[in-house]
Amino acid sequence: MLEIKNLHVKLAEEDKVILRGVDLTIGAGQVHAIMGPNGSGKSTLSYVLAGRDGYEVTDGSATLDGAELLEMEPEERAAAGLFLAFQYPVEIPGVGNMTFLRTAVNAQRKARGEDEVSAADFLKLVREKARTLKIDAEMLKRPVNVGFSGGEKKRNEILQMAMLEPRMCILDETDSGLDVDAMKLVADGVNALRSAGRSFLVITHYQRLLDHIKPDVVHIMAAGRIIKTGGPELALEVETNGYADILSEVG
């Protein structure tokens, strides 16, 4: 599904190289996790895939079902089925959460040549999905993420994911700032979306989240590269011994 080859990325404004040849292939229905110390390039990888400004790809490619993501506008990537759950969801005063969701869903449908969802059907669908994530009607009425707690913001990300039904989901440190109960709620939301046709890339510092969202493959990233790949046991190893052993082992 997602295929990243030899991806090199630097900051657009300065000569700081962040990704130094990332290779990663995620098959349909798989859940991959990327772990790594601060500054290893995990979040940059997620932003570059989603198309955020400020980065310059100097080499390599990233394709979703064979289509080159790096040449698309962010909205085209979304319409192609990519979704990034932000580490820091953005507050947008003045734009209602419901308006935002409906605009996004209909924009993607339009881009794919599908009809817009009727207002009534949309409302029904949102309410149903919101309920399972314990998002109340009040939160749907408020401006996007404005005045939301950390947990509410993350649940709102998962609600967007549920509404947009992407094929490739990237979760950037979705566990950061969450207590155990909130994390469980978010993880349940993600697990409910797991299917044979949908893949996940879970970026996290801690093994904790992976107790709830069980990965098929775990990668360790450091200094802009994936330095080790293994099964779920790799995450446990990090939890017990930290990154130091792996880093020194790879050199």
Added chain:
Amino acid sequence: MALPKAKDDALAARLAVLPSLSDTGWLAAARAEARTRLSAMGLPVRRDEYWRYTDPASLVAADAPVAARFDAGDEAPVFAAIDRLKLVFVDGVFDPAQSDDLALAGVEIERLATAGATDIHWAQGLYGVLEARGQTPVHRPLAALATAQATDGVLIRVTGRAARPVSLIYVHDSDTSDAILHHCVRLEKGASLTLLENGPAAARFTKVLEVEVGDGAAFHHVRMQGRDHARRAATHIFARLGSDAEFRSFTLTANGRLTRNEAVIELAGPNSRAHVAGAAVGDGEFHHDDTVFVTHAAHSCESRQVFKKVLMNGAVGVFQGKILVKPGAQKTDGYQISQSLLLDEDSQFLAKPELEIYADDVKCSHGSTSGAIDETALFYLQSRGVPRKTAQGLLVLAFLAEAIEEVADDAIAEDIRGRLEGWLARHSAKAGT
């Protein structure tokens, strides 16, 4: 004190091209007084303190600069869905053929020319009176000009609850039209009226609207200035509120080479509310100036000034807003916000917010900001599949929301949002900025 010769000459040149008026009744006297005021002030020049950000040259020149008519046929006529009494002015001249009958329950409407010929009229206590009061401490010569030289206008007296809104429709026909109008509205105790205004009016438009809001009366005003690109306008609202009265005015300005909208509002009785708001969107050759002066002369009144401007491709926005709280106007609640969203680096916003407070138990706040669109929010929206231009439109409307919320009628507010969406879809900042 005699005016400098240059000012004297400019005024003489301006007056020379205007039609001589042959009023006989009370109106002749009111006009003569206004002409005296005007002669003492002269027409505005750039050096005048409140014209520093807006060059009045094209507003005071003897001849109106040419302004082509613009066909706004790509959108539904303004206020079309509202059941209202329509009064149509073509290039500043009342057109009875296109207008409705002047009869409306709870309201008396007369044409200025007709009513002005009588010896005694209720409008004697209003026509030019609020304008004259509003000349202190800041001169507003173009308003005195409109009192002295208005060629048409309506006098509206509201005695009860107006059965329908009164809608003033200004049609621009000739490329060189130079329209001067003066309207008066008096709301008696407990009366209420919604006044709608729309249209570009003329190549150049000078206007005064005086509004006396009696005790417990409510005046709602919504104005959409026409989309003609080359038009110029200098408009003034002078309002005075009694006790427990309400005044709300909202103006949408899209396009226009030069627009100066002044509002001078006096809260003269306790427990009254005055809200004046505006949303302006401009692309390129666009200069838009809101100059607002709110005086709290009585206790326990609330005032709000909410002005938002979206500027691109070198457009210029100006805001000069003052809250004056007089001695004794305790428990005043004054709020003023002026903000601009600059969609490129060529556009600019010039703001002069002022507070002058002579009472000690008041709550007054003001803020002024100008900034670019939030790129992080833009990316967030795009990452959810919303195309960049649509996302920009959403964020711009969100920016304007606080001003549009000042429109009391939800259907009109929704209509305004729709028109702004359309405007935003038709205009964009140059690529790469």
